[in-house]
Amino acid sequence: MFRYGVVRGGLGLLAVRRACVLSRFAHSAPQSAEYRPIKKVMVANRGEIAIRVFRACTELGIRTVAVYSEQDTGQMHRQKADEAYLIGKGLPPVAAYLHIPDIIKVAKDNNVDAIHPGYGFLSERSDFAQACADAGVMFVGPNPETVRKMGDKVEARTLAINAGVPVVPGTDSPISSLQEAQAFAQTYGFPIIFKAAYGGGGRGMRVVREYEELEENYQRAYSEALTAFGNGALFIEKFIEKPRHIEVQILGDKYGNVIHLYERDCSIQRRHQKVVEIAPAVQLDPHLRDRLHADAVNLAKQVGYENAGTVEFLLDKHGKHYFIEVNSRLQVEHTVTEEITDVDLVHAQLRVCEGRSLPELGLKQDKIRVNGCSIQCRVTTEDPARGFQPDTGRIEVFRSGEGMGIRLDSASAFQGAVISPHYDSLLVKVIASGKDLPTAASKMSRALAEFRVRGVKTSDKPDISPQTKRPQVLGKSWSSLRSSPAGDQTKQHRAKW
Numbered sequence: 001m002f003r004y005g006v007v008r009g010g011l012g013l014l015a016v017r018r019a020c021v022l023s024r025f026a027h028s029a030p031q032s033a034e035y036r037p038i039k040k041v042m043v044a045n046r047g048e049i050a051i052r053v054f055r056a057c058t059e060l061g062i063r064t065v066a067v068y069s070e071q072d073t074g075q076m077h078r079q080k081a082d083e084a085y086l087i088g089k090g091l092p093p094v095a096a097y098l099h100i101p102d103i104i105k106v107a108k109d110n111n112v113d114a115i116h117p118g119y120g121f122l123s124e125r126s127d128f129a130q131a132c133a134d135a136g137v138m139f140v141g142p143n144p145e146t147v148r149k150m151g152d153k154v155e156a157r158t159l160a161i162n163a164g165v166p167v168v169p170g171t172d173s174p175i176s177s178l179q180e181a182q183a184f185a186q187t188y189g190f191p192i193i194f195k196a197a198y199g200g201g202g203r204g205m206r207v208v209r210e211y212e213e214l215e216e217n218y219q220r221a222y223s224e225a226l227t228a229f230g231n232g233a234l235f236i237e238k239f240i241e242k243p244r245h246i247e248v249q250i251l252g253d254k255y256g257n258v259i260h261l262y263e264r265d266c267s268i269q270r271r272h273q274k275v276v277e278i279a280p281a282v283q284l285d286p287h288l289r290d291r292l293h294a295d296a297v298n299l300a301k302q303v304g305y306e307n308a309g310t311v312e313f314l315l316d317k318h319g320k321h322y323f324i325e326v327n328s329r330l331q332v333e334h335t336v337t338e339e340i341t342d343v344d345l346v347h348a349q350l351r352v353c354e355g356r357s358l359p360e361l362g363l364k365q366d367k368i369r370v371n372g373c374s375i376q377c378r379v380t381t382e383d384p385a386r387g388f389q390p391d392t393g394r395i396e397v398f399r400s401g402e403g404m405g406i407r408l409d410s411a412s413a414f415q416g417a418v419i420s421p422h423y424d425s426l427l428v429k430v431i432a433s434g435k436d437l438p439t440a441a442s443k444m445s446r447a448l449a450e451f452r453v454r455g456v457k458t459s460d461k462p463d464i465s466p467q468t469k470r471p472q473v474l475g476k477s478w479s480s481l482r483s484s485p486a487g488d489q490t491k492q493h494r495a496k497w
Helices: 002-008 013-028 047-059 076-080 100-109 126-134 144-151 153-162 178-188 211-229 286-302 334-341 345-354 437-450 479-483
Strands: 040-043 063-068 083-086 114-116 192-196 206-208 234-238 244-252 258-270 273-279 307-315 321-327 373-380 397-399 406-410 426-434 452-454 471-473
Touching: 040 047, 040 100, 047 063, 047 076, 047 345, 047 406, 047 426, 063 076, 063 100, 100 126, 114 345, 126 144, 144 153, 144 321, 153 234, 153 286, 153 321, 178 192, 178 211, 178 234, 192 211, 206 211, 211 234, 244 286, 244 345, 258 286, 258 334, 273 334, 286 307, 286 321, 307 345, 334 345, 334 373, 334 406, 334 426, 373 437, 426 437
Parallel strands: 040 063, 040 114, 063 083
Antiparallel strands: 192 206, 192 234, 244 258, 244 307, 258 273, 273 373, 307 321, 373 426, 397 452, 406 426
16 A cells, blocks of 8 residues: 555655664664564554554554454454454454454464554453463563553552552452452441452442442442453452542563653543543642652562553542552553653554663653643543433544644544444544643643534533533533643542533
């Protein structure tokens, strides 16, 4: 195809710059048995994250491979790759992307050097990372043992305690019965929260505020965790009321180097799902910011963390921070970190996977600087009038908001696209960047107001209040962000839209 001929033929400016960088690296590649150049990458995922990785690979001159389910035959991620192969024939839509034998077979049959898991699906499954290693295929992420430790939320909690990182009071191991939940509640009191022991993303999370709700929420959390992660094990924590959710982006290599790329504020959520993410966090005490960064890096070093990951914390109303989990993968909201640090996290992931060191890539802590502010909004195919229930169908009209300071990451956001009921409802990620929070918020407000989507309901539809005449997106007015130098970043952990 012409687009690949242009990039790989060296005619594009970006390709020329990459060729120069790679030429320098060729002379300084680490003389280690661990160094293995990557020539072909498979993304064991779908949608916008698959396309995000494909684009990074193309910029680095790496050939790309897509996999798709029977229901995804017409999806854009299949078209964006150099090669595409069907997996999970005869399986349900989600199960196809969880079928490790098919994915590994496609990789081996087509000389794939490395597999990028994206986020969700198999991205935090240690058995998948191990299957890649056993097949001689590199896994773009931490080693299997680290994925296992971080994926086990209870073990990750123990590691945090050993690293001197404060944690929320909770169970020392996954619970296996309702009686254990009742005993914990009697000891610590309500409210408490159930969490999936082997997964994240808000699945398997249930807040319990009184004894009468305990049994029902236990059963629901167990069922959600089992469906999402194949394991219904739960653990319990004391629930912190109205916290801020702050996460620190980390990056490690195979030589013990770990750096942070500052933090993101993900406090604006709906049903434990992040909706708006902001980097860097505002109205954050500088000493607390430093402690968050230091705790994240220390924990990562203790487990020998390599590749990209996120250490998540809760901040209570007294300014105390508590570790909650490590996501051993690329996050949906990695975009805002890239915008403020000018570090391409997917490029870094691939180079670290090859065996490059962070200093060799120019990634030293004293060189990482924050430049401005960035906001990400997740536009989803959900109907606000029906409690944000997912909507499906064919997109009849699609016009996006664009312009200076706006980045769009999407896969199905185009006229004629069919929105499936089988997968996540994310349509497009809108990222706005500016010199400060009010500037970024103003750009975001303008961009979202420009969107026109017909055929399916979306979460971005502006609602003009007759009192303020300002757009409200997802029920949140951006006027507060535009009018205040620091912005309003004290929204509760479970924002009510």
